[in-house]
Every structure is written in C-alpha cells, then in structure tokens.
Amino acid sequence: MWLGLSVFCQISFSQAKIAGKVQAPDLSPLQDANVLLLKAADSSLVKGTTTNRDGQFAFSDIGPGEYRVLFSGIGFADKYAESFTLQASDLDLGLIPMTSAATQMAGVTVSARKPLFEQKLDRMVVNVKSSITNVGATVLDVLERSPGVIVNRSAGTIAMAGRDGVLVTINGKMTYMPADALIQYLQGLNAANVEKLELIPIPPAQYDASGNAGMINIVLINNPDEGFNGNAAASMAVGPMEGTQPMASINMNFRKGPLNVYGSYSFSRLAQLQEGHILRTIEKPDGEHTVETITDRDPFQRNHDYRLGLDYAINRRTVVGFLVAGYNHKWDMEAQNYSYLKVNNKIDTTISIANQEINYWRNWMANANISHTVKDGESISFNIDYLQYKDSNPTEYQQQYTDGEGKYLFDQNMNSGKETVINIWATQLDYTRKINEKFSLQMGAKATISRFSNDVLVEKEENGQWVPDMDYTADYSLRENIAAAYVSADFTLSPKTSGKAGLRYEHTTSNLGSDQKANIVDRKYGNLFPSVFISQVVGSNNRLNISYSKRITRPTFNNLAPFLIFFDPKTFISGNPALQPAISHNFKLDLLLKKLVFSVGYSYEKATIGDFQNEFDTANNVQTIVAQNLDKSNLFQFMATLPIEVTPWWTSNINLGVYYQEVSAHLKNGQVKEDQWYYTISGAETFRLPKKFTLELSGYYQSKSLFGVAVFNGLGALNIAVQRKICKDQVSLTAGVDDLFSSGNKWVFYSEFPQEKVSSHTSIQVSYRMYKVGVSVRFGNKLLKDKRERATASEDERKRVQ
Structure with a gap:
C-alpha cells in the first residue's frame, strides 16, 4: 500500500541552494540561531539548520517552489523572511537582522515541525505531534512519557517533578474532575486531538493557586488557517490479555472573514485483562494473621469526546466567542476475586467474590466570552462558564465463604452505589496594559461557585430482602465558593534581564453536610500567593532563570465526602472530611546552555495531602485506604533536558531527573518518617530515514520512590514506531x-x-504490550491567518472534581 501511494504521489525536480547570514542586534554575527525552511503554502518543515560562528547558514538540494524561512534564537524575537519563489538557480537571502525578545511583535502561527521539548521562561512545552510514537496513543500515555511526570494509573494520581498535587487544565481551563474521572478522561482522549502539553512547575499569578506540584496545561488543536481545513486520524492496537484499542478522531476548522467555527470529536474503546495481588500481614500474640487477595479483572472503557466553538470579530478590536464541550465515558469491569484469611500461613477462611462495577461519567460545559482591544497594548476580556459532571458508580458483590478445608459456610450478597453531581459556575475578568516597551501590567478577578452532591448507598441481602447499611449510607452535599484577585507585571530591566512578578489573593468558604449531619466541614480561609520569575541572558545564547511561588492544594471534593468502596470484606477505600489544605513554597533555578536545560529546585510543603494512605484496625485485621494530611514534606530535585542533533538524520531528546524526598507524619498507626533518593529518565530517539520514513524509540523509567509514606517500586516502558509521510506530506x-x-x-x-x-x-498489572497501526490525513485550505489565543473562566477549576 505504501509503495503504491508513494508512486502515485511522487514528484521529480531539480535542486538549488538557499543561503544567508544572521546578525544580532549589536551587528555581530549570531551563532547557533535556528533556521527553518518552510513551505509557503502550509508552513510544513522542509529542512532545518543552525548558523555557524560567522552567522552563516545554507540549505542545499532544494527543489523549485514557494518557500519562507523562520529564524529564532534564545533571547531574540522570531523572524520570518518574506515568501519567495525558488527557481533552478541558487538564492542568497542576504543579511537577516534579529531583534531582542522584548520587542517581539505578534507573528504568524506556523505548522512547522517543532522540537519534541521546548523550554520557555516558566514552562516546558511538549509538542505532541513531534513524536511518532504518540500516534494511536492517549493523552495519559503522552503524559507518562513527559519530563518529570509520573502517572499512577492504579492510584489515579499524576505527579510532576516528584510531587503530587498537579493542577491539570484543558486549554487553560481547570478540569474540576475527581481523580478517577480525570484519569478516565485522559485515558480516553486521543493524542491526535492535542497540539502540545505545557508543564508549568511554578505557574504565574493569573492562574489559580491550586496545585502544589504546579500545572499541566493540555492545549487542544485549534487550527488558525483560512478557509475550511482539518485533520482526521484513526488507529488500531491489539495486545496480549485480550487487549484491543480502536481510536478515531477528527478536528475541523472554518475561518472566513470575521467568523471562525471549530470543532472536534474523538472515540476510543480500551480493553485488556488485568491481574492484581494484595497481601497484608499483622503480628498478633497468637501468631501471624494475613489477608491475601488475588484479583482477575476484565475491564473496558468506552469514550466519546466533543468540542464545538465559534469566534466572531464584531470589529477589528472586539471579538466574541462561544464554546460547548463535553464527554461521555463509561468504564465497566467484571472481576473474580479470592481472599484468603490465614493464621500462621494456614487458611482459616476463603472468600470468593464475583463483582461487577460501572463508573459512568458524563460532562458538558458552556463558555461565553468577549475580548476588547482598547488600544494597541491595552485589552480587556470577560469569561463566564458553566460546567456539570455526573457519575453513576454501582457495584455488585456476590460473596461465598468457605472454611479452611473448603467446606461451604454461607453466601453474602452486597451492593454499593454512588451517584455524584457537580455543578460549577465561574466568571473571570482580565485586563492587560503595556505601559511602555519595558513594562506591562495584568490584573484580574475571578469567582467560582461549586455545588457537589454525593448520594452513597450500601446495602446487604438478608432473607431475600435488600437492607441498607446505615453506617455507610447517606446523601452528602458540599458548597464551596472561591473569590480571587491578582495583579502581575512583566518587566525588562536591561537588554539581558527581564522578569515577571505577581500577587494573587484567594478566599475560600467550604461547607460539607449530609442528610444525617450538618456542618461536617465548615471552613473559611484566605491566602496570599506571591510568584516571581527573573531571567538573565548570559553570553549570546545562554540564559539563567530564577523563580519562586507559593501554592495551595485543597482537598478534592471526593476526598472530603465520606464514602466507602469495598475491595473485599477486610479492605476498603474511604473519604476523609477532616482533610486540611496543604501549603507549599517552591523554588527553581534553570540554566539554559543553548538548547540544553539544567534545573535545580526545592519545595517545602506543610500538611501534605497523601492520597491512598493505609490505616489498619489490627484487632479485626481491617485495612482502610484513605487520603490523609502528613505533617510535612521536603523535595530536592535536579533535572536536565538534553536535546542533541547527533547527525543531520538522528535527533536525541533525553530528560534526566534526580530527586530526594523527606516525609514525616503522625498517622493512626503511629509516627512515620521516610526518605528516599530516586531518579527518572525519559526521552525519544528519532531517525529520519530515506524516502520520508521516520523511526523513533521513546520511553521512560522511574526508580523506587515514595507515595505519601508508602513506597512503590520502579517501573518503565519502551515504545517503538515507524512512520512514512506520503501525498505531499498530507497523509501519515x-x-x-x-x-x-x-x-x-x-x-x-x-x-x-x-x-x-x-x-x-x-501489586497490580493494569496494561500490557500493544501493537498498533495508524493513519492521519490533513485536508482543506492552508492559508495562514493569526490564531486567536484565549482561555475561559474555568480553566483552573476542573481538577477540583478530583
């Protein structure tokens, strides 16, 4: 198939050379500037190079056609050469003067192939489409492969730079999802819908202060091209343990005059058998008591995701927009569990548990917004959002008890269910003004109103009748209001020194009650959250960044609300209404040596929230898994991002991290102090082969580390993919x-x-090796137009549904 299509699409042409020289603002030759040769029609990358010590560059063996050139470098504004037509003869573009980043003007959005990792002032950018192993992957897969990010699918958590409490946003919008819903959502979101991930360890003041580990912003595709255009992708993966993973997505955009309409839809179905083992041991006067559970699980997850938006320019200064988005995700599992209650390694009781669980999340959101440019350098915007989440989580348990010799004792059937509804209203007002070339000011205010209900039912079958267990059955409701205001400034102190400083204030009121007890939680508190970033250019292509911020991690809605999930009659997951917010102070130093990035950081957190911590009732050998406040935690980190062009056809992107964790806590089962050194490595090796083939190896590994006061072993994965582009690079x-x-x-x-x-x-194995194939097709017009960049009022809210 590939051979036939490549013959059909093949074009022959003669070759020519393009050359020029890049000059710094002080008129000296600019060494190691990035130079990209792009097709004028669609800005796709033809070739890339860097300037030599004399500022010179050259592209050889270039065929006739319409081209443009993009110049960039650390500390300098991106510059585009005018489009030109290359004939059979060589072309000299002459002298290309660069300007400092402080005077950068808004440019044209291009679709050139970008590096896999890009370090910005306050964030690391992962360009998702720059890795071919991301084809047929989910966003959760991409996060696992990202620098410093650890995804714990078993516990339903995401950590960054060694710390839990990451704020996950979609196009800058807070998700407000419960942990299981967020993991489910990201596992169902096709990576083909994503343009980039922004890993922001110290977010600036305009973002919510939530998330002690920083913020991961998932930027969905929003095509800026004129006319009708888009892309469609489909993939299929199969693997052992009955693994299947079909995925399909489409993104479309129509832009004409003042109107822009865009939308996307994706579908996926993920299925693979899982195996697990839980062993708990308690030493008692009469000997060793153990509970051993073996589980065989058969889950599948079906996902639909959609987005539809419209922007309309009323005039050249005012734009209004509307957005509707949502998803429908259903996780369904049948499992067969065997729990063995032993004394001195001799089976006393065996419990056979057949259970079926459904976790069915639905979400929709609507946004209306308006932005107005008062004059050049001065603008104001207003957003209003409404979000709703619904979850149905019924579980059936059929339990059969036998004695140590396998003789039947009795049956016990039990059901548990949880109906969750979350409604969120958010409004945000932002104002920006450029005072002069060296100083600009941003300020704004935000209000968020959240209403959460959690109807929990636990019932047992007695004499053919279902009887509610009133110890665990109740209807909980949470009301939370957050009011915030911020001010932030960007400044340039000298041609080589710039920075950003901000201060945010947030006031929170929370009230949790049930139909049986009011005011289980009743809190009011306010906090100031400063942040500062300083950047210093060192030499011609190096940079030093220093940053600090204060952050907060509030208990998620589900963690606060009392509930109970059964693994077996001796093992439960529960909520904790006594959870308090955690406050952290975060420091970071980055050194950028050309394209290489080295970082050191330190974080101190008080009242750290440890998810899925263990409590034990030793008298009855019962284990309860619950979120708890730890006393404090310290984290020291060193990270290195090493993008290296080994040869013109081999690009290496390696990320290294070394961490030291300290945790102390007073828990129900005593005082605990833990410390741990660990390391991470991730990256991709890309090989550009003849005839438009690309081969890529990507992977990650994390050594043994801490999860609260628990320890989890190291793990890692290796991925491999080959890709060929055909039909003028429109099909991959x-x-x-x-x-x-x-x-x-x-x-x-x-x-x-x-x-x-x-x-x-x-121990639990949640997925195995998968073999995949995929196709992606770009279609429509490719005339570039400026893209409207905007966020909505609820950018920072969605993770609180966790």
Whole structure:
C-alpha cells in the first residue's frame, strides 16, 4: 500500500541552494540561531539548520517552489523572511537582522515541525505531534512519557517533578474532575486531538493557586488557517490479555472573514485483562494473621469526546466567542476475586467474590466570552462558564465463604452505589496594559461557585430482602465558593534581564453536610500567593532563570465526602472530611546552555495531602485506604533536558531527573518518617530515514520512590514506531509497539508500620504490550491567518472534581 501511494504521489525536480547570514542586534554575527525552511503554502518543515560562528547558514538540494524561512534564537524575537519563489538557480537571502525578545511583535502561527521539548521562561512545552510514537496513543500515555511526570494509573494520581498535587487544565481551563474521572478522561482522549502539553512547575499569578506540584496545561488543536481545513486520524492496537484499542478522531476548522467555527470529536474503546495481588500481614500474640487477595479483572472503557466553538470579530478590536464541550465515558469491569484469611500461613477462611462495577461519567460545559482591544497594548476580556459532571458508580458483590478445608459456610450478597453531581459556575475578568516597551501590567478577578452532591448507598441481602447499611449510607452535599484577585507585571530591566512578578489573593468558604449531619466541614480561609520569575541572558545564547511561588492544594471534593468502596470484606477505600489544605513554597533555578536545560529546585510543603494512605484496625485485621494530611514534606530535585542533533538524520531528546524526598507524619498507626533518593529518565530517539520514513524509540523509567509514606517500586516502558509521510506530506502512516516489555504499568506498593507490626503489599498489572497501526490525513485550505489565543473562566477549576 505504501509503495503504491508513494508512486502515485511522487514528484521529480531539480535542486538549488538557499543561503544567508544572521546578525544580532549589536551587528555581530549570531551563532547557533535556528533556521527553518518552510513551505509557503502550509508552513510544513522542509529542512532545518543552525548558523555557524560567522552567522552563516545554507540549505542545499532544494527543489523549485514557494518557500519562507523562520529564524529564532534564545533571547531574540522570531523572524520570518518574506515568501519567495525558488527557481533552478541558487538564492542568497542576504543579511537577516534579529531583534531582542522584548520587542517581539505578534507573528504568524506556523505548522512547522517543532522540537519534541521546548523550554520557555516558566514552562516546558511538549509538542505532541513531534513524536511518532504518540500516534494511536492517549493523552495519559503522552503524559507518562513527559519530563518529570509520573502517572499512577492504579492510584489515579499524576505527579510532576516528584510531587503530587498537579493542577491539570484543558486549554487553560481547570478540569474540576475527581481523580478517577480525570484519569478516565485522559485515558480516553486521543493524542491526535492535542497540539502540545505545557508543564508549568511554578505557574504565574493569573492562574489559580491550586496545585502544589504546579500545572499541566493540555492545549487542544485549534487550527488558525483560512478557509475550511482539518485533520482526521484513526488507529488500531491489539495486545496480549485480550487487549484491543480502536481510536478515531477528527478536528475541523472554518475561518472566513470575521467568523471562525471549530470543532472536534474523538472515540476510543480500551480493553485488556488485568491481574492484581494484595497481601497484608499483622503480628498478633497468637501468631501471624494475613489477608491475601488475588484479583482477575476484565475491564473496558468506552469514550466519546466533543468540542464545538465559534469566534466572531464584531470589529477589528472586539471579538466574541462561544464554546460547548463535553464527554461521555463509561468504564465497566467484571472481576473474580479470592481472599484468603490465614493464621500462621494456614487458611482459616476463603472468600470468593464475583463483582461487577460501572463508573459512568458524563460532562458538558458552556463558555461565553468577549475580548476588547482598547488600544494597541491595552485589552480587556470577560469569561463566564458553566460546567456539570455526573457519575453513576454501582457495584455488585456476590460473596461465598468457605472454611479452611473448603467446606461451604454461607453466601453474602452486597451492593454499593454512588451517584455524584457537580455543578460549577465561574466568571473571570482580565485586563492587560503595556505601559511602555519595558513594562506591562495584568490584573484580574475571578469567582467560582461549586455545588457537589454525593448520594452513597450500601446495602446487604438478608432473607431475600435488600437492607441498607446505615453506617455507610447517606446523601452528602458540599458548597464551596472561591473569590480571587491578582495583579502581575512583566518587566525588562536591561537588554539581558527581564522578569515577571505577581500577587494573587484567594478566599475560600467550604461547607460539607449530609442528610444525617450538618456542618461536617465548615471552613473559611484566605491566602496570599506571591510568584516571581527573573531571567538573565548570559553570553549570546545562554540564559539563567530564577523563580519562586507559593501554592495551595485543597482537598478534592471526593476526598472530603465520606464514602466507602469495598475491595473485599477486610479492605476498603474511604473519604476523609477532616482533610486540611496543604501549603507549599517552591523554588527553581534553570540554566539554559543553548538548547540544553539544567534545573535545580526545592519545595517545602506543610500538611501534605497523601492520597491512598493505609490505616489498619489490627484487632479485626481491617485495612482502610484513605487520603490523609502528613505533617510535612521536603523535595530536592535536579533535572536536565538534553536535546542533541547527533547527525543531520538522528535527533536525541533525553530528560534526566534526580530527586530526594523527606516525609514525616503522625498517622493512626503511629509516627512515620521516610526518605528516599530516586531518579527518572525519559526521552525519544528519532531517525529520519530515506524516502520520508521516520523511526523513533521513546520511553521512560522511574526508580523506587515514595507515595505519601508508602513506597512503590520502579517501573518503565519502551515504545517503538515507524512512520512514512506520503501525498505531499498530507497523509501519515504509522506502525509501532507500545510498552514493548509490558513493564510500564505494573504497579507495586508497600508500606510498613513497625510499631503496630503491620505491613501491606499491593501489586497490580493494569496494561500490557500493544501493537498498533495508524493513519492521519490533513485536508482543506492552508492559508495562514493569526490564531486567536484565549482561555475561559474555568480553566483552573476542573481538577477540583478530583
């Protein structure tokens, strides 16, 4: 198929040379500037190079056609040469003067191939489409491969730079999702819908202060081209343990005159058998008591995601916009569990548990916005959002008890259910003014109103009748209001020194109650959150960045609301209404040596929220898994991002991290202090082969580290893919293998409490190797137009649904 299509699309042409020289603002030759040769029609990348010590560059063996050239460098504004027509003869573009970044004007958005990782002043950018192993992947897969990001699918958490409490936003919009809903959403979102990920360890003041580990912003595709255009993608993956993963997506955009209409839809269905093992041991006077659970699970997840938006320019200064988006995700699992209650390694009781669980999340949101440019350098915008989440989570348990010799004792059937509804209203007003070339000011205010209800039912079958267990059955409601205001300034102190400083104030009121008890939680508190960034250019192509911010992690809605989920009759997951917010102070130093990035950081957090921590009732050998406040935690980190062009056809992107964690806590089972050194490595090796083939190896590994006061073992994955572009690069064909050694999602946790003589060990394999093929097609007009960049009022809210 590839051979036939390539013959059909093949074009022959003669060759020519394009050359020129790049000059710094002080008129000296600019070495190591990036030079990209782009097609004028669609800005796709033809070739890339860097300037030599004399500022010179050259592209050889270029065919006739319409081209343009993009010049960029650290500390300098991007510059585009005028489009030109190349004939058979060589072309000299002459002298190209660059200007400092402080005087950069708004440019044209291009679709050139970007580096996989880009370091900005306050964030690391992961360009999703620059890695072919991301074809047929989900956004959760891409996050796992990103620098410093750890996805714990078993516990439903995402950590960055060694710390939990990441704020995940979509196009800058807070998600407000519960942990299981967020993981489910990201696992169902096709990476083909995503333009880039922004990893922001210290977010500036205009963003919510939530998320002690910083912020991950997922930027969905929004095509800026004139006319009708878009792209469609489809993939299929299969693997052992009955693994299947069909995915399809389409993004479309229509832009004409003052009107822009855009939308996207994606579908996926993920299925693969899972295996798990839980072992808990308690030392008692009469010997060793253990509970061992073996689980075989057969889950699938079906996902629909959609987005439809419209922007209309009333005049050249005023734009209004509307956006509707949502998803429908259903996770369904059948499982067979066996729990063995042992004394001195001899089985006392066996419990066979057949259960079926459904976790069915639905979401929709609507946004209206208006932005107005008062004059050049001065603008104001207003957003109003409404979001609704609904979750149905019924679970059935059919339990059969036998004694140590396998003789039947009795049956016990039980149901649990949870109906969750979350309604959120958010409004935001932002004002920006450029005072002069060296100083600009931003300020704004935001109000968020959240209403959460959680109707929990636990019932047991007795004599053919279902009887509610009133110890665990109740209807909970949470009301939370957050009011915020911020001021922020960008400034240039000298041609080589610039910065950003901001101050944000947030006031929170929270009230949690139930139909049985009012004011379970009733809090009012306010906090100031400063942030500062300083950037210093060192030499011609190096930069030093220093940053600090204060952040807060509020308890998620589900963590606060009391509930109970059963693993077996001796193991539960529960909520904790006593959880308090955690406050952190974060420091970071970045050194950019040309394209290489080295970072050191330190974070101190008080009242750290540890998700999925263990509590033990030693008298009854019962384990409760619950979020808890730890006393404090310290994190020291070193990170390096090493993009290296080994040869013109081999590009290497390596990310290294070394961390030291300290955690202390007073828990129900005693005081605990833990510390741990660990390291991470991730990256991609890309090989550009003849005839438009590309081969890529990507992967990640994390050594043993801490999860609250628990320890989990190291894990990692290796992925491989090959891609060929055909039909004038409009069609991409990809084949590959994800998680080649089935090592990426085997999660092993353990915790020990010597004072109580208790230990717990959990192991679960949630996915295995997958073989995949995919196709992506770009269609429509490719005339570039400026893209409207905007965020909505609820950018920072969605993660609170966790």
